[in-house]
Structure formats: structure tokens, C-alpha cells
Amino acid sequence: MESIDKTATKAAWVYNTNGQFRDVLKLDKEFPSETSEDFKPDDILVDVVAMSINPVDYKLMQTYKFIGKGLKFPFVPGLDFAGKIVATGPDVRGLKVGDHVWGKQAIHRYRLQGGTLTTRVLTDTKCIYPLPESISFNDAAGFGVAGLTAWEGLVEHMKIKPGQKVVVLGGSGGVGTFAIQIAKALGAEVTSISSTTNLQLCKSLGAAHTIDYKSENVVARLAEIGPYDYVFDLINDNGLYNTSSKFLKPEGTFFGVASDFSFSFIASALSRKFRPKILGGSSHSYYDLRLKSEPKTIKEFTEFVVENGIKTVTDSVYSFDHALDAFERLTSHRAKGKIIIKMD
Numbered sequence: 577m578e579s580i581d582k583t584a585t586k587a588a589w590v591y592n593t594n595g596q597f598r599d600v601l602k603l604d605k606e607f608p609s610e611t612s613e614d615f616k617p618d619d620i621l622v623d624v625v626a627m628s629i630n631p632v633d634y635k636l637m638q639t640y641k642f643i644g645k646g647l648k649f650p651f652v653p654g655l656d657f658a659g660k661i662v663a664t665g666p667d668v669r670g671l672k673v674g675d676h677v678w679g680k681q682a683i684h685r686y687r688l689q690g691g692t693l694t695t696r697v698l699t700d701t702k703c704i705y706p707l708p709e710s711i712s713f714n715d716a717a718g719f720g721v722a723g724l725t726a727w728e729g730l731v732e733h734m735k736i737k738p739g740q741k742v743v744v745l746g747g748s749g750g751v752g753t754f755a756i757q758i759a760k761a762l763g764a765e766v767t768s769i770s771s772t773t774n775l776q777l778c779k780s781l782g783a784a785h786t787i788d789y790k791s792e793n794v795v796a797r798l799a800e801i802g803p804y805d806y807v808f809d810l811i812n813d814n815g816l817y818n819t820s821s822k823f824l825k826p827e828g829t830f831f832g833v834a835s836d837f838s839f840s841f842i843a844s845a846l847s848r849k850f851r852p853k854i855l856g857g858s859s860h861s862y863y864d865l866r867l868k869s870e871p872k873t874i875k876e877f878t879e880f881v882v883e884n885g886i887k888t889v890t891d892s893v894y895s896f897d898h899a900l901d902a903f904e905r906l907t908s909h910r911a912k913g914k915i916i917i918k919m920d
């Protein structure tokens with residue numbers, strides 16, 4: 577491995593304290609880069625070509641200080657990336673300098689060394705996978721958190737089988753656009769719930785049924801189309817959960833991912849767990865999922881995406897210098913698919 581000297585720098589968006597992204601997130605064009613001394617034997621240094629942001633990035637930034645305590649300030653947000661390998665540790669096998677890869681940074685590395693909203697990322701073989709020729713850097717940059725969460729929910733937790741009926745609540749967002757396509761490719765009959773403007777998008781991704789939460793009686797429509805095996809709740813909608821007996825099979829289950837660090841989320845999670853049916857609760861199980869992204873998952877996801885022509889739905893692409901505008905779009909909660917940030 578070539579040595580990288582201690583004065584090397586990179587560009588990175590960083591924050592030194594929790595707060596609103598417009599107030600705390602700053603561009604540092606001379607942020608210290610990783611050096612040879614930072615390398616572990618199976619580490620890999622990647623020049624980032626594109627990355628994507630996810631709700632967790634602003635949730636962590638804007639939340640209470642005690643949650644961010646484990647972060648090493650100045651902190652770089654971002655977990656997803658696609659780029660080119662510029663250096664490898666001595667134990668790395670099967671990957672070399674110049675290879676194109678995509679990845680999702682591991683949480684322990686993210687907490688200690690920061691994330692991927694930067695031009696250069698130190699990661700390791702467990703977090704990355706070779707980029708198939710048919711996939712662009714921009715598309716692969718959108719895979720990480722959103723694609724893998726959709727995959728783990730549907731494949732590893734629900735274990736979807738052909739013919740099963742699944743609801744994707746929040747079908748037009750980053751996770752939802754992957755979830756509709758993956759569930760359809762697995763042979764499920766998908767019902768997507770979104771606002772009026774996104775119905776056509778969800779249909780085009782493979783939803784057999786679309787429900788407009790703005791103008792339709794969602795529970796009545798679900799009751800008509802169901803009964804369902806699963807609801808993939810990407811919104812944290814306790815109202816819908818509490819009516820589950822009207823549209824879910826007796827053994828049907830909710831899987832949710834939209835957790836955050838707010839008191840309202842904690843209250844809704846407690847209500848799901850403890851509110852008895854007699855007081856308006858649901859008797860169906862609700863599981864809150866956390867993304868694990870094991871190396872096996874990253875490999876299986878990539879192969880499935882290529883085999884089944886799964887696409888990253890791109891809401892918008894921003895230049896690195898305009899990352900704050902990308903966060904503005906993300907925090908609007910109206911993104912249709914993924915928000916990509918390009919480094920050049």
C-alpha cells in the first residue's frame with residue numbers, strides 16, 4: 577500500500593454540535609483525511625463519486641445532545657456511498673485499487689470516524705460490494721440504507737412468498753420505492769399507500785393496487801382488497817395499526833422502520849406494546865426493525881437488483897457544494913425516491 581501522508585486533506589460536510597442542518601452543517605474543504613496509520617489490514621479507502629442522504633442523517637443531527645453523545649465531533653453525516661478504490665490494506669483480497677464499488681458504512685465506524693458526505697471514505701470489505709457494470713454510481717449511491725432496509729424487511733423478516741399480500745405504507749419514499757419493486761419481484765401482490773401525486777409512480781414500480789391517503793378511506797380500501805399478510809410501515813402510523821383487524825389476516829404482522837428519537841415516537845411504540853384491544857389497540861404483532869446490513873445481505877441485494885432490474889428512483893441530484901439544499905428537500909418529507917449528492 578502506498579503511504580498517505582499526515583497532511584492529506586479532503587472536503588467534508590461536518591457539524592460540531594447538534595442542531596438544525598442550516599445552522600450546524602458546514603463545508604470544510606480541508607478536513608483531515610485518513611492516513612496510512614489509520615488503516616487496518618482489511619481496510620479500504622474509497623474516493624466517493626456519489627452518496628445519498630437518509631432521514632437518519634437529519635434525525636441524528638437535529639436531535640438531543642445525549643443521543644449524539646457517541647458521535648466523535650466534528651461529525652460527518654451520511655452512510656451511503658459509491659466510488660472508486662484508491663488504497664487497500666494488506667489483507668484485502670478480491671478488490672484492488674481502481675475498482676468501482678458501492679457501500680453502506682458500518683455503524684461503529686460511522687459513530688467513531690464519521691460518515692460519507694465527504695470526498696474520501698475509509699471503510700472495509702464488510703461494508704462494500706463491487707459495482708456491477710450495468711449500474712451507475714448515482715444509482716448505486718441510493719442503494720445503502722433505503723435499499724437494504726427494504727430488502728431486510730421483506731426478505732429476512734417477512735420472508736415474502738409468491739402470492740402473499742403486502743401493504744407498503746409510504747411507497748413513494750426512499751425505502752418505499754425499493755420495497756414495492758422488491759416485493760413485486762418476490763411475487764407478492766403489493767398495495768402502496770401514497771398521496772395523489774405519487775400514485776402513478778407506485779403503480780409503475782409494480783404496485784397492483786394504489787391507495788391515495790389524501791382522498792380515500794384507506795381502511796375501507798384495505799378491507800376491500802385484503803386480507804393482508806403484512807404491512808410494511810415506513811411512516812409510523814399507529815392510527816392504521818389500531819384498525820388492523822379490519823384488513824390483516826389473524827396471523828398477519830406489521831413491520832415498521834420509521835423510528836426516531838422523539839417523545840412522540842416513544843409514546844406510539846409504548847401504545848403499540850401496551851394498549852389493550854378493549855381500549856382501541858391492535859392484537860396484531862408490530863415489530864420495529866433496525867437495519868443490520870451484513871456482508872451477505874449486501875451481496876444478495878446486489879445480485880437480486882441486477883437479476884430483477886430493480887431501479888433506484890431518483891428524486892433529485894445535488895452537487896456536493898449544494899448539500900444543504902439536498903437536506904432541505906429531504907426534510908420536506910416529499911421526496912419521491914432517493915436524493916443523491918454528486919462529488920464533482
Ligand SMILES: NC(=O)c1ccc[n+]([C@@H]2O[C@H](COP(=O)([O-])OP(=O)(O)OC[C@H]3O[C@@H](n4cnc5c(N)ncnc54)[C@H](OP(=O)(O)O)[C@@H]3O)[C@@H](O)[C@H]2O)c1
Nearest residue numbers: 631725746748749750751770771833834865866867910911
Ligand atoms: N430503522 C431503520 O433501520 C431505518 C432504515 C431506513 C429508514 N428508516 C426510516 O424509515 C422512514 C422512511 O424512510 P425513507 O428514506 O423512505 O423516507 P423519505 O424518502 O424521506 O420518505 C418520503 C416519502 O414519504 C411519503 N409520505 C410522507 N407522509 C406520508 C404518509 N402519511 N403516508 C404515506 N406516505 C407518506 C412521501 O410521499 P407523499 O408526498 O406521497 O406523502 C414521500 O414520498 C424514515 O422515518 C426513516 O428514518 C429507518
